[in-house]
Amino acid sequence: MIYTLEEVKNKQQRKEFLExxxxxxxxxxxxxxxxxxxxxxxFDPARNEKFKGGDxxxxxxxxxxxxxxxxxxxxxxxxxxxxxEQPTGGVGFFEAINDQALANALFxxxxxxxxxxxxxxxxxxxxxxxxxxxxxxxxxxxxxxxLYSNPYNPPYYQDLFESYGWQNYFNQHTYSRxxxxxxxxxxxxxxxxxxxxxxNYTFRHIQRSELPQAAEDFRHIYNRAWARFSGVKPxxxxxxxxxxxxxxxxxxxxxxxxxYFNDEPIGFFINIPDINRVIGRFNxxxxxxxxxxxxxxxxxxxxxxxxxxxxxxxxxxxxxGVESGLIRCMEKEVEKGSIKYYKSLELAWIxxxxxxxxxxxxxxxxxxxxxxxxxxxxLFDRTKEFKRCPRLGAKKDN
Numbered sequence: 288m289i290y291t292l293e294e295v296k297n298k299q300q301r302k303e304f305l306e307x308x309x310x311x312x313x314x315x316x317x318x319x320x321x322x323x324x325x326x327x328x329x330f331d332p333a334r335n336e337k338f339k340g341g342d343x344x345x346x347x348x349x350x351x352x353x354x355x356x357x358x359x360x361x362x363x364x365x366x367x368x369x370x371x372e373q374p375t376g377g378v379g380f381f382e383a384i385n386d387q388a389l390a391n392a393l394f395x396x397x398x399x400x401x402x403x404x405x406x407x408x409x410x411x412x413x414x415x416x417x418x419x420x421x422x423x424x425x426x427x428x429x430x431x432x433x434l435y436s437n438p439y440n441p442p443y444y445q446d447l448f449e450s451y452g453w454q455n456y457f458n459q460h461t462y463s464r465x466x467x468x469x470x471x472x473x474x475x476x477x478x479x480x481x482x483x484x485x486x487n488y489t490f491r492h493i494q495r496s497e498l499p500q501a502a503e504d505f506r507h508i509y510n511r512a513w514a515r516f517s518g519v520k521p522x523x524x525x526x527x528x529x530x531x532x533x534x535x536x537x538x539x540x541x542x543x544x545x546x547y548f549n550d551e552p553i554g555f556f557i558n559i560p561d562i563n564r565v566i567g568r569f570n571x572x573x574x575x576x577x578x579x580x581x582x583x584x585x586x587x588x589x590x591x592x593x594x595x596x597x598x599x600x601x602x603x604x605x606x607x608g609v610e611s612g613l614i615r616c617m618e619k620e621v622e623k624g625s626i627k628y629y630k631s632l633e634l635a636w637i638x639x640x641x642x643x644x645x646x647x648x649x650x651x652x653x654x655x656x657x658x659x660x661x662x663x664x665x666l667f668d669r670t671k672e673f674k675r676c677p678r679l680g681a682k683k684d685n
Contacts, residue, residue, distance in 0.1 A: 295345035357383035361397035362415035376401040378411035390447040423660025453663035457676040462654035468618035478608035502531035504552035554600035560590035588628035595634035610651035
């Protein structure tokens with residue numbers, strides 16, 4: 288079979304880029320159709336700040352009959368690329384029928400374009416944006432529905448990537464646990480009780496009116512907990528405000544928990560209802576009617592799975608019971624019946640390069656591994672030594 292690649296430039300090609308997975312996954316009950324606008328936003332310079340100092344390109348691939356049977360995007364951002372040992376771009380939004388020749392043609396196009404823009408390696412499949420969306424190839428957990436903006440793909444994609452020469456850069460684990468109480472050990476319950484009785488520590492969910500302050504508290508903790516790790520940039524106030532503003536329409540304030548020491552924020556556990564439980568019926572469309580449908584379905588608690596966005600505790604307070612205190616705060620809401628309509632909790636994007644967070648989620652959140660995605664890397668110089676992602680812990684130089 289001979290395939291022809293076309294750069295996505297016009298409205299018809301953009302539509303074909305979006306429609307391909309809807310055909311490929313037809314009949315797959317576990318795949319959830321992403322919102323078209325979420326994908327298009329990635330490739331819109333007006334909405335994606337990564338275009339400042341970078342660029343992106345998309346292709347669709349046609350077979351001899353003119354049918355679209357594959358797609359891929361390639362992108363780079365010079366600031367992000369410079370963090371790596373060699374300038375590294377990315378590829379993502381890969382979809383294709385099961386044909387290695389087709390996959391090779393798509394990967395080759397991405398490699399050649401990235402090379403022409405000064406890149407020496409590519410990661411994939413990843414997002415031209417934050418890691419919390421469209422990042423990694425699903426390699427375990429095909430029988431489960433994905434969380435919102437988390438990738439889903441058929442098992443044969445792993446062979447297509449690895450046969451081309453992609454190598455495992457790191458794995459991302461998704462953890463799951465039921466929404467109930469009594470899952471912590473007696474020792475942890477005692478530790479939380481001692482913290483609460485000390486009157487120095489408090490744990491609570493926020494009120495809806497506190498979202499603006501929660502954004503700043505979140506940023507304060509995030510920058511203390513992560514920003515000194517290699518490759519992680521501090522979060523500015525504007526970024527935090529935008530994040531919480533984006534979440535505001537779907538937030539259930541009883542799912543956002545903070546820990547405080549002497550009234551100063553030291554830890555957070557931020558969750559939202561997983562809207563993938565309801566948007567699958569939208570077929571990617573998010574016009575005004577579907578926006579109203581979403582709000583109505585959320586109010587009726589049709590989104591019965593909690594998406595654990597991020598869990599963090601300042602380093603100086605880790606291991607003291609704060610992690611368990613945040614989970615206990617959620618359990619108390621379960622016992623009161625205020626979040627009884629949620630059945631499960633999933634925490635995504637726990638990288639195997641972060642063993643401390645893995646132990647925290649397993650020991651203190653009491654969640655178990657549920658799904659796994661792999662982020663691959665491909666070095667253009669095939670003689671160069673491949674190195675997996677280093678473990679977190681190396682601090683940046685001042």
